Amino acid sequence: MHQHDGPLARLRQGHETLVLDLLRRHGPLTRAGLGTHTGLSRTTLYDIVGGLVTAGAVVTAPPEATARRRGRPVETLSLNPAAGLAIGIDFARRAVHVAAVNVAHEVVGSASEQHPAGLSWDRRIALARRLVGTLAGGSLRLDPVTGIGAGLVGPVGLPALGGPGPAADPGPWEAAGTAEAVRDRLAEAFGVPVHVDNNTRLAALAESVWGAATGSRDVLYLRLSHGVGGGLVVGGALHGGAHGLSGELGHITVDPAGGPCDCGGRGCLETVASVGAVLDAYRAAGGRAADIAGFTAAARDGDAVAAGVLRAVGSQVGGVLAAVCNAVGPGVVVVGGELAEAGDLLLGPVRETLSARVLPLARSLLDLRRAALGEYGGALGGIALVLHASPLLAHYPARPEPGPRPQERPGARLQDHQPHDRTEPEESP
C-alpha cells in the first residue's frame, strides 16, 4: 500500500471517503446532489465517481420517473451492496479463525479450525483459504473483497533485528519480520490488500468496536490466556506504538526478584497470571484440575483453594492495570482470555487492587468489564482494521468524529460469538 501514501493519493482517498460517506448516510444521490453536498467540482466528482464505479464500490441505478427533469433521465448513484467485503483472519498458536462482513457491516459468516502447534505458514494460509471458502455457504466471491485484516502471535511492526545477543532472540514469538512475510503471502494468496497486526491487539480493537467496550474511544484490554498480552485503543484507533511493541502488559514486572519469563525477563505478570502459572499455583496448593476449564469450574463451585489463587492473581493483575490506567487514562478496562471465565472470582480482586492504586480522583470513573467476543475477537479485530484503512468500508469513525450510531453496528449478528464454556484450551495469544 505504500504507493498510496502520497499527498495526492490521500487527497483522492479523502474525496472517495466523502462520496461514499454521503451515499451511506443519505442513500442514493444524483451526481448533481453529490456535487452540492461535497463542494467538489464537476470534473473532480466525475473522476472520483468513475473510479468508484470501476472499482465496484458504487453502482448506477436506473433513473426514476420522479427524477426526470426537462425530459432528461437523471442517473442516481448508490453503494454496491455486493461490494466491500472485509475478511478477518486470526492465526492463533493452534487454530485459525476467520470472519467476514459485507459493505453494510453485517457478519456474512465465521469459521474456525484447530491445528497442531508449529504448523507451517504454507499450511496455515491454505487452511485460512479453505475456511474463507466455507463462509456464506461457500458462495463467498473473493473479487469484491476490499481487504483482509490478519492477526498474528508476537510483535508486528518491529524492525528485523540483526546481530547476536538477547535482542536477536525472539523467544517464544514468531521471528521479527514474520508479519511482513505473512502479509505478502496472504496478499498473493487472496489477491487483495492485507493489513496485519498482533492478534491480541486486534482483539482489543474488536472489543472497542463490537464488544464489551463498544462506544468507548479509549480502551485498555488485557488477555489472560496461555500467554498474557494486551492492547490499547486510543482515540478510537488501535495503538501500535513506535516499534510495534505496545500492549505488552504480560511483561510488566510484578516482582523484580521473581522467576524467569519466556520473554527473557524476570518476574513478569505472565509468570504469575498465565493459564499455566495459575494451574501450577493451584496444584502446588493441593488443587486438582486437568485444565483451565476444570480450574474455573472448581472455583465457581466454591473451591476455596481455587478462589485463593484467583485472589492472588487478581491482585497482581489489578496492580499492573492501575499503573497503566494512571499513565493512559482509559475509559473502559476489558479483561479477556480463559481466566476471565472465572468472572467476579477474578474480576473482584482485580477491581479491588485497581481501585486502591489508581489515582483517587479517577476511582469513581473506573469501568472494568469482562471481554465479550471470545475466540473470534482477533478475526473481528482484523475486520475492524480493514474498516479503518479502507474508505470503501470506513463507517468506523475517523478521529474527530463521534462513535458510530448503534444501529449501524453488526452487534446483533455477533451474538453467536459471546463467550461460552469450552473444553478445549483457547489458542491465543
Added chain:
Amino acid sequence: MHQHDGPLARLRQGHETLVLDLLRRHGPLTRAGLGTHTGLSRTTLYDIVGGLVTAGAVVTAPPEATARRRGRPVETLSLNPAAGLAIGIDFARRAVHVAAVNVAHEVVGSASEQHPAGLSWDRRIALARRLVGTLAGGSLRLDPVTGIGAGLVGPVGLPALGGPGPAADPGPWEAAGTAEAVRDRLAEAFGVPVHVDNNTRLAALAESVWGAATGSRDVLYLRLSHGVGGGLVVGGALHGGAHGLSGELGHITVDPAGGPCDCGGRGCLETVASVGAVLDAYRAAGGRAADIAGFTAAARDGDAVAAGVLRAVGSQVGGVLAAVCNAVGPGVVVVGGELAEAGDLLLGPVRETLSARVLPLARSLLDLRRAALGEYGGALGGIALVLHASPLLAHYPARPEPGPRPQERPGARLQDHQPHDRTEPEESP
C-alpha cells in the same frame, strides 16, 4: 468552539486547511491554481478563499506582469505574514510563562514572572495579559491572534465530581472544573479562542514538537519536579485519556506499603522521586543542601551520598517507565524537571532499570533523553495545542502525515529556552 463541531463545519475546515496548506507549501497561487490543486469547484473555492481573506489569514497580492493572460490581471493569494499568531501561557504554581509564534512559526517572544503561591485567578490572568503585552517589544497586536493554549496545574477535562468522599477531594490540585472556568475567563480577557490542558502534558507535547523528542510521534515524558507528572504523545497528538487523567506517572505505585501521597494514595512514585522527597532522603543520609540546585551541584561535584540517593530514585523511576513503555511502546522517553539537571547521575540508573525491565525485544530500541525546553515547555506546548486545533496555523501534521520538515520548525529560535542552572526552584507541575 462547540458550534464548529458539525460535519459541515468540519468539511469547511477541511477545505480551509487544504487551501492554507497549499499556500504554505507552494507559496503564492492564483485562484485557478488553487482550483487545479484542490479539486474544489469554483463556487466552493471562492467561498472558502473569501472567508480566509475576511479572517485575515490570506492576503491578495497585486497581479504580477508575468501572470497576466490575455491582458487580464490575475490576482495571487498568499498567507498573511501578519496573521496567525498563537500564544502559549503556562500557569504554573508560582509563575506565569508566556510565549508567542507567528504564522511562520517563528517565536515572536517569551516572558516569565514569578508570583506567590495561591495568587487569585483574577491576578494571574491579569499578569498573563501584562506579560503578553511585553512580547515583541510591546508591539504585539491581539486582533490577529488565532488562539491561546494555556497550561494549568492539575486535571483538565475531568467532569466536576459531586458528593462527599475522597473522590470529591482534589487534594493538592486545582478543583475539577477549574480548567473550564479558566478557559472561559481567558477567552473573555483576550477575545480569542482558548484551549487548555494540563501544563505537564503540554510540556510533553512541546518536547515532541520542538524539544528533545523532535520528530518522534510517540513520546513518553516524565517531569521530576516539586510534583511528579508526565504526558504521552501518541501518533503525534497529545493523549488526554478518556477523563483527562492520563500521564499521572507520579501516582503509579512503587511500594504498596510505602508512605502516604498527597493524592490520597500510598507509595506513589511522587513520594520517592519529587524534589521534596529527594531532599528529605539526602538530608536523612547526612547530606546538606539548601535546595535542589544545591543538591544537584553537590552530586555533580562527586558527593557520594547525593549520588546514592539519585541511584535509588533512578531505579524507581526506571521501573515505572519500564511498565509504561511495555504498555505504550514510545519511540522516545524524555525526563525533565529539576531532578533531570543531575544528568547521567540520575539518567544512568534510570536507563539501567528501564533496560532491565522493558521487554527484551525492545531493549535495543530504547531512547531515553533529557528534556530540552526547560521552564518554557508548558507555554510552548500551549502553542502546539493551538497549532493542532487551528487550520490557520496547522503545519503541525495531521495524523497520517509524516512529521514536519526540520526547516519548518522554529528550533533555532528556541535555543534560548535550553535548560540552564537556576537558583530558584521551578514552579510546575
